[in-house]
Amino acid sequence: MLERIEEIRAEAVAAIDAAGSSAELEGLRVRYLGRKAELTGVLRGIADLPPEERGEVGGVANKARKELEALLERATEAQDAAELDSQLLADRVDVTLPGAPPRPVGHQHLIARTTRQIEDIMIGLGYHVAEGPEVEHDYYNFTALNHPEGHPARMLQDTFYVQSHPDVLLRTHTSPMQIRAMETQPPPIFIVVPGKVYRRDSDATHSPMFHQMEGLAIAEGLTLADLKGTLLAMCQGIFGGERELRLRPHFFPFTEPSIEVDVSCFQCGGSGTLAGGERCNLCKGQGWIEILGAGMVDPNVLGFVEDYGYDAERVQGFAFGLGIERVAMLRHGVPDLRRFFDNDVRMLEQFS
Numbered sequence: 173m174l175e176r177i178e179e180i181r182a183e184a185v186a187a188i189d190a191a192g193s194s195a196e197l198e199g200l201r202v203r204y205l206g207r208k209a210e211l212t213g214v215l216r217g218i219a220d221l222p223p224e225e226r227g228e229v230g231g232v233a234n235k236a237r238k239e240l241e242a243l244l245e246r247a248t249e250a251q252d253a254a255e256l257d258s259q260l261l262a263d264r265v266d267v268t269l270p271g272a273p274p275r276p277v278g279h280q281h282l283i284a285r286t287t288r289q290i291e292d293i294m295i296g297l298g299y300h301v302a303e304g305p306e307v308e309h310d311y312y313n314f315t316a317l318n319h320p321e322g323h324p325a326r327m328l329q330d331t332f333y334v335q336s337h338p339d340v341l342l343r344t345h346t347s348p349m350q351i352r353a354m355e356t357q358p359p360p361i362f363i364v365v366p367g368k369v370y371r372r373d374s375d376a377t378h379s380p381m382f383h384q385m386e387g388l389a390i391a392e393g394l395t396l397a398d399l400k401g402t403l404l405a406m407c408q409g410i411f412g413g414e415r416e417l418r419l420r421p422h423f424f425p426f427t428e429p430s431i432e433v434d435v436s437c438f439q440c441g442g443s444g445t446l447a448g449g450e451r452c453n454l455c456k457g458q459g460w461i462e463i464l465g466a467g468m469v470d471p472n473v474l475g476f477v478e479d480y481g482y483d484a485e486r487v488q489g490f491a492f493g494l495g496i497e498r499v500a501m502l503r504h505g506v507p508d509l510r511r512f513f514d515n516d517v518r519m520l521e522q523f524s
C-alpha cells in the first residue's frame with residue numbers, strides 16, 4: 173500500500189511539472205485529488221485497514237495529498253500569470269504606427285445648417301430656442317391662436333387631421349409653441365421655435381412637410397419698431413449687412429396689425445437689375461424678396477394665457493414666422509424645394 177501511494181505521488185508530481193496550461197492542471201487536480209481519485213480512495217479506506225497499519229498509511233497518504241495540493245496551487249498560479257503575460261503581449265498596440273486613413277465624414281443637411289444659423293443670430297439677440305410637439309391639439313394650433321371657426325386654414329385641404337381624433341392634427345405652423353411657452357413661463361418671454369410643420373401641399377415651392385422658425389417676444393412696451401429692428405438684425409444676419417426691409421400690411425388671425433416683410437434683394441442689391449443690364453432673376457426685377465410674415469400679437473391671443481400672467485393691458489409683443497426652406501433656396505439658388513428631401517447625395521454634397 174505504501175509503495176502504491178509513492179507511485180501515485182511520483183506520477184502526479186511528474187504530470188504537474190509537465191502540464192502546459194491551467195486547463196491541464198485542473199484536469200490533474202480532478203484526476204489525483206478528486207472524489208474518484210485513487211489517493212482519495214486510499215484515505216477513505218483507512219478505517220478498514222488492520223489497526224497496526226492505519227497510522228502509517230494514513231500519515232503517508234495525507235502527506236502525499238498535501239504535497240500535491242500545494243504543488244498544484246503553485247503551478248496554477250504560475251500558469252495563470254504566464255497566460256496573462258502572453259495575452260497582454262498579444263494585445264499590445266504599437267502606438268507609433270501611423271493612424272488609419274481618414275474616413276469621409278458627413279455634414280449637416282442644408283436645412284439643419286440654415287436652422288442653426290438663424291438660431292445663432294436670435295440667441296445673439298437674447299432669444300431662447302424652444303421646441304414643441306409635431307402632433308398637436310386643435311386648441312394650440314388654431315383656437316388659442318385666434319383662428320375663429322370656419323377660418324380657411326382650419327379646412328381639411330390644408331391640415332392633416334388624425335382620423336380617430338378630429339381635435340388632433342399635425343401642426344401647420346410652429347406657432348402653437350407661442351401658447352405652450354406662455355403657459356409655462358410668465359412675461360417677459362423671447363423665444364424662437366424651429367421645427368417641422370405639415371400641410372397638404374406639394375409643388376416646386378411647397379412640400380407636405382417643411383420647416384419653420386417662429387419667433388415670439390412679449391414684454392412691457394414692445395412696439396412695431398422693436399419688431400422691425402429685430403427682423404432687420406435677423407435678415408442682415410442671414411442675407412448680409414447691407415440688407416434693408418420693407419413692411420407691407422397683411423392679415424394673420426393671431427397678429428394685429430399684421431405685416432409681410434420683404435428684404436432687399438441680395439443678388440442685385442435692390443436695384444432689380446444685374447451688372448450686365450439684364451433683369452434680376454431672383455427678385456424678378458422688383459428689388460425686393462418676400463421673406464416672412466409677422467405682426468403684433470393680437471390681444472385676443474393673450475386672452476387665452478391671461479391666467480399665466482399675460483395681461484394684454486400690461487404686456488405687448490410681436491411674433492414672426494419664416495420658412496427655413498425658402499431662406500435656404502434663396503441663399504443657395506435651389507430651384508425646387510422638394511430636392512431637399514430626395515436624399516440625393518449629389519445634391520446634398522454641394523452644401524458641405
Ligand SMILES: [Zn+2]
Pocket residue numbers: 437438439440441442443444445452453454455456457458459460
Ligand atoms: Zn434682385
